Amino acid sequence: MTKSNAKRTRWAVATAGALLLFAASCIVVTGRTGDSIRFSPAAHADLMQDCDGCHDGIAGHAVDATTRRALEAKCIACHQDRKDDCAYCHTDVANAGTFPYRDRALLFSHETHLERTHGDCEACHVNAHGTVNSLPDPAGHAMPKHAECFSCHEMQGFYDQMECRNCHQDLARYGLLPYESFTHAGDFVGRGHAQLLRSTGNVATCAQCHEQSSCDECHFADVGAGATRLTPGMRLPEKVHLGLIHRGDYLFRHPWDARSDPASCVKCHSTSYCRDCHDDRGLSAKAALTRTDGFQFHGPGVLFPGSSEFHGTAARRDPISCAACHEDGSQANCTSCHREGAFGGNPHPAGFKSRLNKRTASVCRLCHTK
Amino acid sequence: MTTEPRCAVRSAVALALSVGPFVSSAVAAPTERFAEREGLACATCHVGTDGGPLTAFGRDYRWRAPFFQDGQEGGELAAPVGAGSSSFGRWSGELASFARSGRDRAFGERTHTWSATETLRLRGDELFGDESLSFRGDGFASNWDGSGDYGFDEDSLGLSSAEVTWRGDAAGSFVRFGRQFVVAGAATRRVDGAAIRQPLGERLELDLFGGAPVEDGLGGRGGDLITGGRLGVRLGQSLRFGSSAYYAKDHSDPSDVKGGLDLQWSPTRRFELFTHFYWDWLADQLYDARAHLVFTPTIEWQFAYDWTRSVPGLFLPKSSLYSVFSDEEYVEHGLTVTRRFSSALSANVFGRHTDYAESDSLAQVGSGLDARYGPNGEDAVGAEAGWQDESRTSFGGSSTDDDALFARIWHLLWWTGSIYTAVDASTLFVMDDSFERDAALVRIAAGYDPHAWWDAEIGTDWVRDPDFESRLDLFARLRIRF
Numbered sequence: 009m010t011k012s013n014a015k016r017t018r019w020a021v022a023t024a025g026a027l028l029l030f031a032a033s034c035i036v037v038t039g040r041t042g043d044s045i046r047f048s049p050a051a052h053a054d055l056m057q058d059c060d061g062c063h064d065g066i067a068g069h070a071v072d073a074t075t076r077r078a079l080e081a082k083c084i085a086c087h088q089d090r091k092d093d094c095a096y097c098h099t100d101v102a103n104a105g106t107f108p109y110r111d112r113a114l115l116f117s118h119e120t121h122l123e124r125t126h127g128d129c130e131a132c133h134v135n136a137h138g139t140v141n142s143l144p145d146p147a148g149h150a151m152p153k154h155a156e157c158f159s160c161h162e163m164q165g166f167y168d169q170m171e172c173r174n175c176h177q178d179l180a181r182y183g184l185l186p187y188e189s190f191t192h193a194g195d196f197v198g199r200g201h202a203q204l205l206r207s208t209g210n211v212a213t214c215a216q217c218h219e220q221s222s223c224d225e226c227h228f229a230d231v232g233a234g235a236t237r238l239t240p241g242m243r244l245p246e247k248v249h250l251g252l253i254h255r256g257d258y259l260f261r262h263p264w265d266a267r268s269d270p271a272s273c274v275k276c277h278s279t280s281y282c283r284d285c286h287d288d289r290g291l292s293a294k295a296a297l298t299r300t301d302g303f304q305f306h307g308p309g310v311l312f313p314g315s316s317e318f319h320g321t322a323a324r325r326d327p328i329s330c331a332a333c334h335e336d337g338s339q340a341n342c343t344s345c346h347r348e349g350a351f352g353g354n355p356h357p358a359g360f361k362s363r364l365n366k367r368t369a370s371v372c373r374l375c376h377t378k
Numbered sequence: 379m380t381t382e383p384r385c386a387v388r389s390a391v392a393l394a395l396s397v398g399p400f401v402s403s404a405v406a407a408p409t410e411r412f413a414e415r416e417g418l419a420c421a422t423c424h425v426g427t428d429g430g431p432l433t434a435f436g437r438d439y440r441w442r443a444p445f446f447q448d449g450q451e452g453g454e455l456a457a458p459v460g461a462g463s464s465s466f467g468r469w470s471g472e473l474a475s476f477a478r479s480g481r482d483r484a485f486g487e488r489t490h491t492w493s494a495t496e497t498l499r500l501r502g503d504e505l506f507g508d509e510s511l512s513f514r515g516d517g518f519a520s521n522w523d524g525s526g527d528y529g530f531d532e533d534s535l536g537l538s539s540a541e542v543t544w545r546g547d548a549a550g551s552f553v554r555f556g557r558q559f560v561v562a563g564a565a566t567r568r569v570d571g572a573a574i575r576q577p578l579g580e581r582l583e584l585d586l587f588g589g590a591p592v593e594d595g596l597g598g599r600g601g602d603l604i605t606g607g608r609l610g611v612r613l614g615q616s617l618r619f620g621s622s623a624y625y626a627k628d629h630s631d632p633s634d635v636k637g638g639l640d641l642q643w644s645p646t647r648r649f650e651l652f653t654h655f656y657w658d659w660l661a662d663q664l665y666d667a668r669a670h671l672v673f674t675p676t677i678e679w680q681f682a683y684d685w686t687r688s689v690p691g692l693f694l695p696k697s698s699l700y701s702v703f704s705d706e707e708y709v710e711h712g713l714t715v716t717r718r719f720s721s722a723l724s725a726n727v728f729g730r731h732t733d734y735a736e737s738d739s740l741a742q743v744g745s746g747l748d749a750r751y752g753p754n755g756e757d758a759v760g761a762e763a764g765w766q767d768e769s770r771t772s773f774g775g776s777s778t779d780d781d782a783l784f785a786r787i788w789h790l791l792w793w794t795g796s797i798y799t800a801v802d803a804s805t806l807f808v809m810d811d812s813f814e815r816d817a818a819l820v821r822i823a824a825g826y827d828p829h830a831w832w833d834a835e836i837g838t839d840w841v842r843d844p845d846f847e848s849r850l851d852l853f854a855r856l857r858i859r860f
Contacts, residue, residue, distance in 0.1 A: 223559050224516045238495050245823045246800040248788035249758040260817045270690040290485030301486040327691045327700035340699045361662045369631045
């Protein structure tokens with residue numbers, strides 16, 4: 009490593025450390041408001057027998073985002089005289105929170121559960137109204153966790169096997185747990201999910217949370233000329249936690265990936281996809297001919313065996329990168345030098361085998377003309 | 379509220395645990411009555427005959443009749459948000475518009491580009507009143523314009539998918555027509571055609587597909603015709619394996635003929651092995667073999683080992699002239715260790731080593747951190763860093779040394795139930811002096827999602843590019859759900 013590279017490395021490590029520190033501090037700095045609601049369970053004891061009195065429709069058949077919490081209007085219905093006294097209820101008036109809520113999309117009925125618990129809400133919602141020493145948590149932390157459900161429902165096995173559909177109507181609309189919670193560990197988006205799907209029976213497992221059509225979120229077909237180039241990262245810029253490929257800097261990064269695993273590109277893109285973009289930007293050998301700034305895609309040693317820039321080395325290692333620009337069928341520039349009888353010699357690697365008939369297959373006949 | 383009911387529940391659970399084996403038939407009584415009424419065997423819904431885990435059919439029934447209980451079967455499922463019903467079925471969808479403006483580089487000159495892309499997703503269920511008939515579609519229209527003398531004047535219109543699916547009575551069986559994404563062992567292709575999936579008894583499953591490969595779809599063009607399938611075997615809950623093959627033709631020549639074996643083995647929940655070996659029949663050699671072994675000793679720790687042996691050139695269709703040059707294969711070993719500190723915080727470290735021909739190699743190491751917080755765990759923050767070091771004896775063509783260090787942070791925060799921001803910043807330090815500078819990206823997006831029929835997002839990308847000049851792009855997205 010040269011001296012300048014060593015210096016660069018030190019800067020890189022220092023910057024990476026600073027970035028990690030920043031990431032950790034985000035959790036602290038951007039913490040949500042500490043506001044809560046002053047509520048005395050004892051003072052409201054006479055109302056506790058009638059959940060509907062405060063929680064509209066809570067005993068109904070379906071549960072949704074609007075019927076779980078006691079809305080402010082319900083409080084004010086009794087405490088009309090305190091309507092303008094925010095601090096009477098809010099512990100942090102300056103940061104009084106509008107607390108987020110979600111439609112949890114559960115296959116669940118409060119009605120049947122209340123029957124089973126004989127009207128005891130706290131069988132599931134532990135300390136939902138707080139205690140003498142702790143205020144209720146209006147942000148929803150009293151929601152039963154999986155363990156509380158499993159204490160009655162023998163579903164730990166389903167959970168482990170990702171059989172989510174027994175309870176969750178639509179996890180795609182839900183605040184998903186980290187990928188690592190299930191079998192999405194490690195580099196699941198980049199590598200693991202493809203491996204899982206190779207065994208076709210797993211399609212049904214994935215389908216519990218993901219529609220078949222959700223494959224299109226990333227495997228979005230760029231069909232025809234003038235492709236959209238609407239990458240997953242552009243289509244879903246807010247999904248930063250998914251680590252989607254092709255984020256905004258990808259134009260620069262793609263040669264790194266293309267060289268380390270060339271097949272990873274052609275699994276989704278045809279080589280014409282590369283060529284269209286390179287031609288548009290004047291970054292192909294053909295387009296370079298029209299440029300006036302002396303740009304050359306290949307180095308001067310591209311035609312000379314022994315040179316570090318010799319094209320034969322690249323063609324052996326990574327023919328896909330050649331095809332990205334030179335995939336022109338019978339006009340491919342390989343044929344002029346490597347056809348039978350030409351001076352370029354046999355381009356096939358040692359031990360080359362093919363079941364194609366070289367006298368009839370059109371790709372063979374580009375060179376095997378005799 | 380009193381604690382007595384809780385004590386009663388605990389007592390009941392203890393009693394049930396002690397005498398459960400003797401009264402299990404009584405516990406299962408409602409289900410038995412249902413089976414009797416419908417004339418079905420217990421095993422139709424349950425894996426075993428004594429209740430317990432459900433089969434796919436059982437899950438499907440429970441899915442459709444979630445409030446099934448003694449004397450009260452059935453129950454209506456709420457329709458998806460915004461779904462509209464008609465005699466043609468329940469239809470919903472999403473229309474999104476993406477706009478972008480920024481700088482680009484064409485033929486060595488700076489140019490401004492503008493692009494607008496509209497996407498439409500349609501979802502139809504219970505078509506013509508038939509519960510088993512559904513439609514999924516995804517299409518786009520795009521327009522690119524740019525200043526300057528070169529390029530970036532492109533319009534396109536296309537269908538990513540448009541499929542009609544009919545689901546049969548047997549669990550998991552379907553027939554699907556139209557433009558679709560086919561996954562069947564060795565084949566992962568987008569085709570215009572038909573696909574069929576049919577279980578054959580309890581242990582076998584058959585997938586067949588055929589049609590025209592979609593240009594620019596997965597795997598490249600591949601020819602004028604593609605057909606293939608997979609026969610899968612399931613032995614108990616722990617072992618699945620299958621054999622698959624496909625054949626593609628281009629202008630009367632075979633362009634791609636591949637197949638092989640795949641296997642999934644999970645003897646315990648702590649150990650999973652996924653592996654496949656795929657053969658290129660035209661080149662008469664193994665072209666892609668992978669094994670993915672996951673060991674999860676506790677919920678806190680997971681170890682995942684990957685092994686890959688691949689020949690990149692054989693991923694090109696045989697109609698490509700370049701498929702006859704490659705003699706390169708690479709072997710890769712990777713290990714990822716994941717530590718879950720809690721349900722909302724995890725970290726991983728990984729190392730990967732790839733051996734190419736002529737003693738060339740690539741080493742990668744890195745780590746990542748993923749934290750979720752907020753009321754529903756919808757806020758997320760994380761970071762990742764990685765280093766790669768490539769050792770090459772000769773570069774060839776325009777290749778360069780690939781040593782680089784990558785670092786990234788990201789943060790998604792829902793400030794309220796409907797307003798969020800997303801920040802994604804990354805940098806790539808290139809250990810090669812031929813680049814003028816390093817690369818960096820900062821993306822900031824802010825959105826408003828009232829969880830109703832629409833949402834909107836705006837954002838900006840600041841990109842510092844080693845080849846081009848730095849640039850600032852603006853983008854916006856509007857989505858309408860119906």
